[in-house]
Amino acid sequence: MSNNLSPKERMAIDRVHMPELPADERSTNFEEVNLGLSADQALSEAQRCLQCKTRNCVAGCPVGVSIPEFIDALACDDLPKAAQILRGDNALPAVCGRVCPQETQCEALCVRGKKGDAVAIGYLERYVADWAMLHPDRLLKEAKPASTGKTVAVVGCGPAGLTAAGELARMGHQVTIFEALHDTGGVLRYGIPEFRLPKEIIDREVAVLADLGVTIECNVIIGKTLTVAELTEDFDAVFIANGAGLPTMLNIPGENLKGVYAANEFLTRVNLMEAGRREDSATPILQRDEVAVIGGGNTAMDCVRTARRLGAKRAMIIYRRGEAEMPARVEEIKHAKEEGVEFVMLTAPLAIVGTENGWVQALRCQKMELGPADESGRRRPQAIAGSEFDIPAGIVINAVGTNANPLLTATAPDLKLNKWGNVVADDEGQTSIPGVFAGGDIVRGGATVILAMGDGKRAAAAIDQYLKR
Amino acid sequence: MFEVVSNEILAENLHKMVLVAPRIAKARKAGQFVMVRLAQGEERIPLTIGDADPAAGTITLFIQAIGASTRKIVETPVGSFIRDVAGPLGKETHITNWGRVACVGGGVGTAVLFPLVKALAEAGNEITTIIGGRSERYVILADELGALSKNLLITTEDGSLGYKGFVTGPLSEMIADPARAPQAVFAVGPVPMMKAVANLTREPGIETIVSLNPIMIDGTGMCGGCRVQVGTETKFACVDGPEFDAHLVDFDGLSDRLTSYRKEEAHAAEGCKLAKEVAK
Numbered sequence: 001m002s003n004n005l006s007p008k009e010r011m012a013i014d015r016v017h018m019p020e021l022p023a024d025e026r027s028t029n030f031e032e033v034n035l036g037l038s039a040d041q042a043l044s045e046a047q048r049c050l051q052c053k054t055r056n057c058v059a060g061c062p063v064g065v066s067i068p069e070f071i072d073a074l075a076c077d078d079l080p081k082a083a084q085i086l087r088g089d090n091a092l093p094a095v096c097g098r099v100c101p102q103e104t105q106c107e108a109l110c111v112r113g114k115k116g117d118a119v120a121i122g123y124l125e126r127y128v129a130d131w132a133m134l135h136p137d138r139l140l141k142e143a144k145p146a147s148t149g150k151t152v153a154v155v156g157c158g159p160a161g162l163t164a165a166g167e168l169a170r171m172g173h174q175v176t177i178f179e180a181l182h183d184t185g186g187v188l189r190y191g192i193p194e195f196r197l198p199k200e201i202i203d204r205e206v207a208v209l210a211d212l213g214v215t216i217e218c219n220v221i222i223g224k225t226l227t228v229a230e231l232t233e234d235f236d237a238v239f240i241a242n243g244a245g246l247p248t249m250l251n252i253p254g255e256n257l258k259g260v261y262a263a264n265e266f267l268t269r270v271n272l273m274e275a276g277r278r279e280d281s282a283t284p285i286l287q288r289d290e291v292a293v294i295g296g297g298n299t300a301m302d303c304v305r306t307a308r309r310l311g312a313k314r315a316m317i318i319y320r321r322g323e324a325e326m327p328a329r330v331e332e333i334k335h336a337k338e339e340g341v342e343f344v345m346l347t348a349p350l351a352i353v354g355t356e357n358g359w360v361q362a363l364r365c366q367k368m369e370l371g372p373a374d375e376s377g378r379r380r381p382q383a384i385a386g387s388e389f390d391i392p393a394g395i396v397i398n399a400v401g402t403n404a405n406p407l408l409t410a411t412a413p414d415l416k417l418n419k420w421g422n423v424v425a426d427d428e429g430q431t432s433i434p435g436v437f438a439g440g441d442i443v444r445g446g447a448t449v450i451l452a453m454g455d456g457k458r459a460a461a462a463i464d465q466y467l468k469r
Numbered sequence: 470m471f472e473v474v475s476n477e478i479l480a481e482n483l484h485k486m487v488l489v490a491p492r493i494a495k496a497r498k499a500g501q502f503v504m505v506r507l508a509q510g511e512e513r514i515p516l517t518i519g520d521a522d523p524a525a526g527t528i529t530l531f532i533q534a535i536g537a538s539t540r541k542i543v544e545t546p547v548g549s550f551i552r553d554v555a556g557p558l559g560k561e562t563h564i565t566n567w568g569r570v571a572c573v574g575g576g577v578g579t580a581v582l583f584p585l586v587k588a589l590a591e592a593g594n595e596i597t598t599i600i601g602g603r604s605e606r607y608v609i610l611a612d613e614l615g616a617l618s619k620n621l622l623i624t625t626e627d628g629s630l631g632y633k634g635f636v637t638g639p640l641s642e643m644i645a646d647p648a649r650a651p652q653a654v655f656a657v658g659p660v661p662m663m664k665a666v667a668n669l670t671r672e673p674g675i676e677t678i679v680s681l682n683p684i685m686i687d688g689t690g691m692c693g694g695c696r697v698q699v700g701t702e703t704k705f706a707c708v709d710g711p712e713f714d715a716h717l718v719d720f721d722g723l724s725d726r727l728t729s730y731r732k733e734e735a736h737a738a739e740g741c742k743l744a745k746e747v748a749k
Binding site: 180181182190203216218219220221224225226235243244245246247249255256258259261262264266268269273274278281282283285286402405406407 | 492493506510511512513537538552553554555556557558675686689690691692693694696698703705708716719722725726728730731733734
């Protein structure tokens with residue numbers, strides 16, 4: 001099959017809609033919301049791509065996926081080739097196809113988006129990656145690279161670490177990933193809920209790396225079990241991607257009441273430990289009728305949609321700016337609304353109010369209005385005097401952000417940190433210690449999966465250069 | 470996978486378990502803990518490392534079987550494996566030569582106290598160890614602690630062994646006697662005991678350190694579940710602790726947070742009993 005439609009014919013095709021589980025059904029379970037495209041839908045969407053020469057979309061992708069090329073292979077119905085192209089550029093395509101904010105990256109730069117809807121690049125990426133997982137026998141065999149005899153330690157099994165490990169293994173280096181938790185995936189597993197990213201997808205992506213010869217050791221905390229100095233002794237290079245750390249506290253009264261969670265604790269209990277998801281999970285989670293989540297990012301959306309699924313009758317987002325200023329993906333906001341989540345905008349928390357027995361009973365808030373733009377370009381919220389009010393809530397979840405994790409850096413005195421405790425690294429990930437590279441949230445503070453992956457990919461290239469010196 | 474090489478019962482519901490964990494045995498310092506998960510689907514539980522043998526590559530854990538998860542862990546027979554053991558976590562105990570030190574342990578806290586007493590003795594401190602239990606059969610590690618201490622005092626609530634009463638009795642006598650008053654106090658045990666010790670030493674201004682065991686999930690500085698109010702600051706026991714200045718800890722807040730899942734735990738215990746009934 002060839003991909004030889006005229007531009008006019010391509011322009012005449014409408015953007016596909018992602019099939020979804022109905023909102024009333026999915027808001028009571030943890031099944032994946034987006035069901036994936038059918039073969040016909042994927043083919044039709046692939047034909048919408050104009051195969052333009054400028055390839056703006058590629059510039060919008062932090063890992064530089066050859067987007068027009070894989071879409072062309074898909075439009076030609078050559079899925080093995082599409083899968084090969086995708087896998088060559090992106091170590092975790094089934095993950096990216098689900099959680100990347102395409103609307104602000106590749107799709108934002110798509111020529112078709114100038115007049116109408118961009119090509120649904122993310123949906124197509126997911127389609128090809130999912131097909132590849134289901135048809136391992138039809139994939140083109142990857143040539144095993146010749147071993148370079150060099151060893152690399154990767155700290156952290158999240159998106160940055162997995163990406164770097166995949167890239168380095170394909171270059172012929174022997175890679176060992178050290179993971180502090182008991183399972184792989186980092187934030188993909190403990191942070192992102194099953195209904196957005198099924199754990200099975202992570203297992204399959206990790207299995208691809210294992211096939212490439214990557215060793216993964218769980219339960220090893222770098223900075224504690226082993227130090228960075230020990231790694232530089234035993235390995236030719238080190239990539240630090242140990243992720244985010246402790247929650248940023250709100251510093252309002254009542255934060256230590258029972259029923260107040262930091263987002264990471266709430267999500268880790270449910271996602272990693274399967275509390276509330278599996279009948280026989282030994283880890284408990286509190287369940288209440290009214291749950292207030294503070295914050296407007298994707299983590300806040302993940303918390304509030306999880307709370308809804310655990311049975312909250314009122315699951316609320318409390319955000320001090322307006323909906324337009326929310327950093328969360330448009331799709332997450334849309335899905336949350338469909339699932340009955342309430343959005344309490346222009347509202348800032350003042351205190352968490354408890355019962356005499358120390359349980360949360362309300363979130364005390366005040367109304368805000370938007371003033372002039374601040375340095376981030378978003379309009380700064382200002383309190384409206386005398387507007388205090390209480391929102392009844394049995395659980396309050398703080399999803400405003402995280403600080404740098406101190407465990408690794410506390411025992412690596414030569415590693416230069418910035419004033420927030422994040423590791424200082426240049427564009428290629430090089431830190432203040434020769435042969436030690438870093439990327440992802442430990443460098444950036446809180447960022448996205450795909451930015452972490454971009455760091456992993458660039459650092460892998462830099463490590464390869466370093467090892468070839 | 471971490472092999473169990475010995476598992477003995479020290480007292481009712483209290484086990485001493487030795488595991489093969491060479492990296493942890495080598496890295497570990499007094500005062501640190503590990504996160505243990507017995508098997509898939511089980512909880513992550515923080516447990517203090519009681520002792521370690523770097524040459525043999527083993528660590529010793531003292532485990533009080535009080536909840537559903539700890540009961541399952543202590544049932545692991547010798548030669549079997551624990552799926553996940555991660556550590557050593559937390560800060561090491563600040564050890565110096567204070568001179569006279571009182572080490573106070575209650576219940577399973579006595580086991581947590583053991584590595585501290587050992588390190589303090591090695592640093593040349595003159596140690597009085599005071600350990601207490603409900604009755605004689607809850608008093609543990611008396612011989613081991615006695616060997617490291619200048620004085621060993623035992624208290625039981627029912628008077629079945631040593632002083633009748635609480636650990637605070639002999640401690641307040643020590644503090645009142647200028648010839649015996651300690652320069653520093655280490656206290657590990659139930660929250661009310663640590664709070665009582667802190668109240669005794671606050672007035673005379675004796676440096677007092679407690680080791681806390683709040684609720685934890687990852688133990689690696691990520692979830693924030695182990696937060697404790699210490700003075701005006703919120704501290705995280707897993708990275709900032711587990712040891713803190715006793716005079717600054719909000720013990721009432723800690724106690725209260727420890728009850729967060731009481732209902733859920735009771736349900737789990739009920740489930741266990743039901744399962745056993747059904748099995749019969």
